[in-house]
Amino acid sequence: MNTCILNPSKCLLYKLSTHQRAITFLPHIRHLSKTQDPKCFTIKLKSRSLVQVRGKDTFNFLQGLFTSDVHLLTDNVSQYSMMLNVQGRVLYDLLLYNMSANEETANIWIECASAVKDELIQTMKKYKIRKKVDISDISKSAYVYASSNQNLTLMEDSVKLTTPDPRLPSLGNRIIASENLKSADNMCVDLESEQLYHEHRYKLGIGEGITDLPPGSCFPLECNLTFLKGVSFDKGCYIGQELTARTFHTGVTRKRLMPLVFENVPAGFKTDSSIMSEKGKSAGKLRDFISIYGLGLMRVAETKGDLNIIDVKGNKLKVKADIPSWWPSENHML
Incomplete structure (x- = not known):
């Protein structure tokens, strides 16, 4: 054998x-x-x-x-x-x-x-x-x-x-x-x-499956499809191509899936729990988590510093959103 x-x-x-x-x-x-x-x-x-x-x-x-x-x-x-x-x-x-x-x-x-x-x-x-x-x-x-x-x-x-x-x-x-x-x-x-x-x-910030990428609810460029070499802008037509190409050529994708790290292991969260910035602004939505690591659809401009999220027991937890090392340079992120 x-x-x-x-x-x-x-x-x-x-x-x-x-x-x-x-x-x-x-x-x-x-x-x-x-x-x-x-x-x-x-x-x-x-x-x-x-x-x-x-x-x-x-x-x-x-x-x-x-x-x-x-x-x-x-x-x-x-x-x-x-x-x-x-x-x-x-x-x-x-x-x-x-x-x-x-x-x-x-x-x-x-x-x-x-x-x-x-x-x-x-x-x-x-x-x-x-x-x-x-x-x-x-x-x-x-x-x-x-x-x-x-x-x-x-x-x-x-x-x-x-x-x-x-x-x-x-x-x-x-x-x-x-x-x-x-x-x-x-x-x-x-x-x-x-x-x-x-x-x-989650440590890498990679979404996969219906929890991270809810069918019919999220956009491909927000899921970092471009960064992960999963889309061609030269091949011609495919289903959903027009909006995807237009969004890409505007050069602006304000929300992206990003890795999260919690200060403590959460008790659990409600679906699409809101993540708030220190100034009380909406910074994004939680997709899922395992242990202290999670994945969120985040407003990249609002992710600096400590963020806050409320778990199912009402505990206010600090969480940080990291920019993955595999993303392109900052001037190409947004």
Whole structure:
């Protein structure tokens, strides 16, 4: 039985195999990108599911639905993207994986929030019309893992794909497996502790899923889609493109998702709890939190200094909003 090692020292190019997208091997060794989180985890993401789109018209079909330039996947393994509604608001946050054996047999796997998997399938089928594509639920035969472990040895049999997270190197790596992931040395494979992964995201200020990105309620640029390389402004039309492009070209996005740090672990919050500045002005809304780390949709100009929020027990907590190190320079933020 072959094994593969997630090694930070090198990141090899991906090549196509007969049945799936695979990595070039130095015998039995699989290399992934380096991640910066000191905590080691490899976790099965039950909150994420996979949908398959395959067929002759796959790339052109998805190009008209999603924010990213899907045709760039012909030279890449993974890509961040979103699907918007006609008003330009976020419906689904997505990771796209190119599983094509060749250009003639296009096969894209789409990672989405499990809670909206069926809705995503129905929405795509609505736009299918006469396109030669097949859309199917593969969530019971392929599973998503997130890994920050740089030296994890995995049993090769079940691994379909390994790739650096296309959003941000600090998010580590995505692993797609056909069954529960097996470690050759029982090292850092966890089927239950998904909270550790979400805490890691919140520290970085990355939104994911329907709690952080409520469907039909938020705008893609407020979710830092541009910073995370999930949108193309050159590819032409897609659903919600007009408002997104107009907002981008004005150069002003006053609210953005930002990481939060509380002075104490909160007792809990009401949905969309308000965050106030020291001067009593509204600074933003809380999306969610784990331990002392949270994520908020913040008015960037109001986030300096200590902020305040009231938890469910009526406690007034101090909270700080940080500008992530991966954001561009300050003159491009607003």
